[in-house]
Amino acid sequence: MGVISHFKKFFGKLFKKKNACIGIYGPPNAGKTTLANRIVKDWKDDDSEPVGSVSHIAHETRKAQRHHKLEIESKGSKICLDIVDTPGLATKIDFHDFMKEGMGEKESKQRSKEATEGVIESVKWLDDLDGVILVMDATENPYTQVNVTVIGNMEARKLPLLIVANKVDLPEADPEAIKEAFPQHPFIGISALEGTNMDAFYEAIAKQFG
Amino acid sequence: MSEIQLDLVSDAKLSGMGSTEKVRYIIDEVRKGKILVLEKGLNPLDEAKLIEMTMSEIHDDFYGLEIESYPRDESGTTFLGKLLKKDTGRQKLTVIGPANQLKTLRKDNSLISTLVSTK
Numbered sequence: 001m002g003v004i005s006h007f008k009k010f011f012g013k014l015f016k017k018k019n020a021c022i023g024i025y026g027p028p029n030a031g032k033t034t035l036a037n038r039i040v041k042d043w044k045d046d047d048s049e050p051v052g053s054v055s056h057i058a059h060e061t062r063k064a065q066r067h068h069k070l071e072i073e074s075k076g077s078k079i080c081l082d083i084v085d086t087p088g089l090a091t092k093i094d095f096h097d098f099m100k101e102g103m104g105e106k107e108s109k110q111r112s113k114e115a116t117e118g119v120i121e122s123v124k125w126l127d128d129l130d131g132v133i134l135v136m137d138a139t140e141n142p143y144t145q146v147n148v149t150v151i152g153n154m155e156a157r158k159l160p161l162l163i164v165a166n167k168v169d170l171p172e173a174d175p176e177a178i179k180e181a182f183p184q185h186p187f188i189g190i191s192a193l194e195g196t197n198m199d200a201f202y203e204a205i206a207k208q209f210g
Numbered sequence: 211m212s213e214i215q216l217d218l219v220s221d222a223k224l225s226g227m228g229s230t231e232k233v234r235y236i237i238d239e240v241r242k243g244k245i246l247v248l249e250k251g252l253n254p255l256d257e258a259k260l261i262e263m264t265m266s267e268i269h270d271d272f273y274g275l276e277i278e279s280y281p282r283d284e285s286g287t288t289f290l291g292k293l294l295k296k297d298t299g300r301q302k303l304t305v306i307g308p309a310n311q312l313k314t315l316r317k318d319n320s321l322i323s324t325l326v327s328t329k
Binding site: 092094116119143149151152155182 | 253254255257258259260261262264265266268270273274276277278279280281309316317318319
């Protein structure tokens with residue numbers, strides 16, 4: 001692709017991004033669906049259904065859920081986003097892990113199969129997004145391969161990325177470790193479950209994707 | 211005594227392959243029970259493809275991969291490279307193995323510590 005077409009694409013993104021499509025990514029159990037539900041609850045006028053159900057068992061979200069045309073306002077600026085809650089990314093899925101959570105073998109194998117399909121769908125979505133909110137569990141080591149891969153893909157595609165350290169309400173949370181691990185990207189610490197620091201989160205969204 | 215094969219894969223070997231060929235090679239070798247150490251790792255798009263293809267192969271006796279690499283160093287990307295979207299960020303050493311044999315004990319910006327076990 002030539003330099004001129006890059007400039008056109010750049011300025012096109014700058015001035016025509018009326019309805020950007022943003023994916024919520026992250027490892028399983030980072031709180032992606034809890035965050036998606038929180039965003040929808042905060043910005044939908046009607047009594048919308050939650051984007052998806054949440055569970056302590058990994059891979060609860062096994063199909064991407066798209067929520068259209070959410071208008072988010074922050075400090076006088078308004079942006080319209082499509083939010084896609086993606087299934088948790090993983091490099092391994094062992095059905096025995098679901099059995100340890102009390103599921104039967106047949107159900108565990110079925111969940112495992114659906115989870116692999118969900119991961120494939122998440123990877124495919126990377127080609128159709130205008131930006132990514134990468135959700136990390138602030139109580140976990142941030143240097144997971146999933147985080148490294150998602151960040152690398154956004155950098156390679158030159159797409160905006162916002163890193164979210166979720167679960168900052170938990171005593172063992174260490175959001176600063178996430179900030180230190182990936183200092184080149186904008187970062188915000190929140191609790192999607194408790195609604196902590198959500199104003200700053202929406203401000204960061206408007207700044208990064210608006 | 212059980213033995214595990216460890217292959218140190220040079221950048222020259224992988225850079226001579228296309229994206230799909232590279233990913234196919236890695237999955238095939240890992241499914242044989244080998245641990246691979248890639249001299250310069252994969253680019254992010256290949257990493258995504260590796261995850262996608264791995265998922266399509268997961269079955270009762272194959273749970274997927276353990277893969278660990280360091281975050282890429284974007285400081286190696288020049289302004290012109292960024293302008294032309296050249297993927298010049300430095301790729302890093304990567305270790306890949308079967309998920310049921312390779313376990314990451316600790317990982318940070320400068321150290322990847324893993325445990326390799328027999329099946």
